[in-house]
Amino acid sequence: MLADISYESLKQAYSSVGITEGKVVYVTGDITKVGISLSLSKFELLNLHLKVIMDLIGPEGTIVVPTHSFSLCNTNIPFSLKNTPSETGAFSEFIRNQTGSIRQLHPFSSRTAIGKEASYICENTAPHSYGMHTPFSRMLELNSIFISVGIHPKQIVSLVHQCESDMNVPYRYTKEFIHPIETGQHTKMKAFYHLVTYLNCDIKRDKNVKIFENFEKQFKLNHSKMCHGSVWGFNMREFYKATTELMRDDIYSWLAEPPNSRPYQA
Numbered sequence: 279m280l281a282d283i284s285y286e287s288l289k290q291a292y293s294s295v296g297i298t299e300g301k302v303v304y305v306t307g308d309i310t311k312v313g314i315s316l317s318l319s320k321f322e323l324l325n326l327h328l329k330v331i332m333d334l335i336g337p338e339g340t341i342v343v344p345t346h347s348f349s350l351c352n353t354n355i356p357f358s359l360k361n362t363p364s365e366t367g368a369f370s371e372f373i374r375n376q377t378g379s380i381r382q383l384h385p386f387s388s389r390t391a392i393g394k395e396a397s398y399i400c401e402n403t404a405p406h407s408y409g410m411h412t413p414f415s416r417m418l419e420l421n422s423i424f425i426s427v428g429i430h431p432k433q434i435v436s437l438v439h440q441c442e443s444d445m446n447v448p449y450r451y452t453k454e455f456i457h458p459i460e461t462g463q464h465t466k467m468k469a470f471y472h473l474v475t476y477l478n479c480d481i482k483r484d485k486n487v488k489i490f491e492n493f494e495k496q497f498k499l500n501h502s503k504m505c506h507g508s509v510w511g512f513n514m515r516e517f518y519k520a521t522t523e524l525m526r527d528d529i530y531s532w533l534a535e536p537p538n539s540r541p542y543q544a
Contacts, residue, residue: 282316283323283505288330291504295425295511297331300338302395302422304514305331306436309369311428312507324372332393340393342400342417343370344436348386351455351472357385358460364390369427382413384470385457389413395420406452406471408443415440418514426510431499432486437517439473442532445525448542449479449533476541484534492531493520 297303315323331341345364350357359381364371373379373390380396382388387407391399399420404411414437424437442450453474458465475481493499497516502509521531530536 283313283318283326285326285330287505288327289334291502291509292330292425293334294502295500295509296423296513297334297425297511299334299336301335302340302342302393302399302417302420303331303335303425304342304389304417304422304437305369305425305427306344306366306434307425307427307429307509308367309427312509313505320368321372324369327369328372328376335393338394340391340395340399340420341373342389342391342396342413342422343373345370345374345381345388345390346386347388350457351386354458356458356460356465359383361460383459385459386455386470387472405469406473408440408473409452412440418518422514424512424514424517427504428507428509430508431510431512432490435486435489435517437514438486438489438521438532441518441521441525443473445522445529447525447529447532448540449481449530449537450475451542478539478541480537480539482534482537483532486532488531489521489524492524493517496520 309327318326344366346366347357347362347364349365364374373392374381376392379390379392380400381390382400382403384405384407389400399413399416403413406412408414424431426434450473452471455470455472456467457470459468497513497520500511524531
């Protein structure tokens, strides 16, 4: 029989991938991929993961999660900081509903944080998904840790888009969306911005293979077994440094190959 999930097993796994006292940790992935509990309800299981991480980072630490709601894009459905659910997994929705959590005001690409630096990371941000004065730029400033549960980070490393934004990769551009936002009893239209790719650009991704090969030549990608799956962790500043330097030398390094169709070319 498979061993049940325990506080000690989770603590060992999370601590071994870099979660320590006072850290800001960005947690993404899929907790269900590391196994379900034989004795705990879904709520109890999510709460156990939260308790372990909070115990490791302590009162000076912060947890950040993605709480995207991309289904609202190109619709007239109002976005509500309080009521719009996260579409990025059960743990992110669990964090969003915690007392004291703070969510970034972005109708499609938001992050939510809880802990000491939650307000700094998610409040008074630019109306952009990536770039200056967004949660990722502030997490980089705070020397944060990227944690991926159940899924290898090369499949879900959204931090790479911060690198693309800052390096001004030519196959992406910033698109404006005017979207309704719930504010108390009222709804108002507000402009937001998201980093998108050119539709008529023949982009072929390599799923961050080159990027992680380059990263692991210079820095440590921590890995640990967690229950019936795995968890990975790495320093976000180190990833940013390695990836922006790679993009400096090869602006198409996020792609499998440079595109033949380049609508942005003069």
